Amino acid sequence: MSNDIAFLAEFADGTPQRSALELAAGAAQLAAQSGGAAVALAYGAGAAGGAANVGAQRAVVLGDEDRPAVTYAAAAAEAARDALVLLAPATPNGRDIAAVVMGRLNVPAFGPVSEVDLDGQTLTAKQATLQGSVITASQPVDGAATPSVVLVLANTFTPAEGNADTADVSQAPAVADDPLGTAKVVESHAEEQAAVNLEEATVIVAGGRGVGGAEGFETLQELASALGGAVGASRAAADAGWVPYQLQIGQTGKVVKPSLYLGVGISGAIQHRVGMQTAEHVVAINKDPDAPIGEFADLFVVADLFSVVPKLTEEIKRRKGV
Ligand SMILES: Cc1cc2nc3c(=O)[nH]c(=O)nc-3n(C[C@H](O)[C@H](O)[C@H](O)COP(=O)(O)OP(=O)(O)OC[C@H]3O[C@@H](n4cnc5c(N)ncnc54)[C@H](O)[C@@H]3O)c2cc1C
Structure with a gap:
């Protein structure tokens, strides 16, 4: 050895x-x-x-x-x-x-x-x-x-x-006794992909049950696009069918490490946290001041997401001049 x-x-x-x-x-x-x-x-x-x-x-x-x-x-x-x-x-x-x-x-x-x-x-x-x-x-x-x-x-x-x-x-030399060595790709199908790969994104805007539906995720997508990032989700949002499972972050989803993770309408359950806890900066928007995500967010905005997110998107676009 x-x-x-x-x-x-x-x-x-x-x-x-x-x-x-x-x-x-x-x-x-x-x-x-x-x-x-x-x-x-x-x-x-x-x-x-x-x-x-x-x-x-x-x-x-x-x-x-x-x-x-x-x-x-x-x-x-x-x-x-x-x-x-x-x-x-x-x-x-x-x-x-x-x-x-x-x-x-x-x-x-x-x-x-x-x-x-x-x-x-x-x-x-x-x-x-x-x-x-x-x-x-x-x-x-x-x-x-x-x-x-x-x-x-x-x-x-x-x-x-x-x-x-x-x-x-x-x-590497060829291996003689290899029962799996002859397996071949017979057919392949491209997986439906999000535009930005979550695992490689440096900015992630993740939405949870609080986002309320697929329409709410369009609002998050606008914010993510303004920031040059990707949209992620909690399992509650994926289970509800508002977004595909490829966007789910957490224990049974993707593990991400962005420099900015913005959690919107997400409570911060441990199963979600294990998928994003190595993010460099965590910002959360939640209307409940006692939501667990507030305990580990660097910046915790206690507010209704529907009033904050559109204004944030507008302000970012204004500062970027777009
Ligand atoms: C074995 C197992 C594996 C799991 N794996 C995962 C996983 O991989 N990923 C994952 O995410 N979860 C996972 N879960 C589920 C996890 O336990 C939580 O149930 C889930 O993360 C909750 O999602 P949520 O935060 O979106 O919903 P909720 O816990 O319901 O939180 C919604 C939040 O939105 C806030 N909110 C509501 N309306 C507004 C508004 N208008 N403005 C602002 N805030 C608002 C509420 O205050 C609340 O804090 C798993 C569970 C189990 C048992």
Whole structure:
């Protein structure tokens, strides 16, 4: 076993996905603690061309085609066999590969985590438990096999900038006994997408039950557009059918890390909070002075959203000269 920290680096059209750059940053931090190297396990269309720049010291190209992620899992297991930790993104593809690695190497798995730390070779993984009301810290039992597989939530690490061709790149050898290796994409459908990706947005205007309906969300969209941001929602708003589930933030939705999160008509339940608590600045507009969101907002505006939001939008547009 080495002290290396391996991470999954998914590519599409020659570009590393945001999860790859986030995990590159995480692997670099952990490698500094373990005294090993950050090693990218790159896969997906264009991975061979971009693997050197993803922000790792070494890169192993698992494959370079647009194939189901699970077809790369056996090669990922072999490439990670000597590592101390394997970081995988808590995405459908990351979960597929992590599960195969865990089974193939008979190693422990953790997550989805929002914090991961190493003290020498001792791993501590922290995750929300009991519907987000408790954060638990877990460690592998003494003598557990390595690598520890850690599923990491989006936005746990700030994405790495990448590096200029400094990684030492090698090609993973073919794996003979791979029952999943022949899976093929038969058909694909584009998911209905919001115009701005919530997980990457720097400004989010999130609406809750207080917004009262789909029409109210149009008012929020105007504010979000004026701020150059995206609209998000609480589960209550998504459950009511006012917005698609892709906009839901929280324990069973997206985890976001904007520089500004503006919560409008949202009470601030713990299951919502775990999805936005790492926002740099939290502003809340709520007519109830005792709403829980007031306890963690940097600025808490106690008012009716329907009187505040249109005026705010107007003022922002005026100041921007639009
Ligand atoms: C297992 C589990 C998982 C969950 N996962 C999630 C999740 O991922 N994300 C999530 O968000 N929730 C989740 N929930 C639900 C969560 O517990 C809350 O029920 C939900 O977040 C409440 O949404 P809300 O704040 O929009 O609604 P409410 O709690 O009803 O709050 C509405 C707020 O709007 C305010 N308001 C009303 N009218 C106005 C007005 N005119 N002007 C200003 N303010 C007004 C009210 O004062 C109130 O504070 C989950 C629950 C469970 C059990």
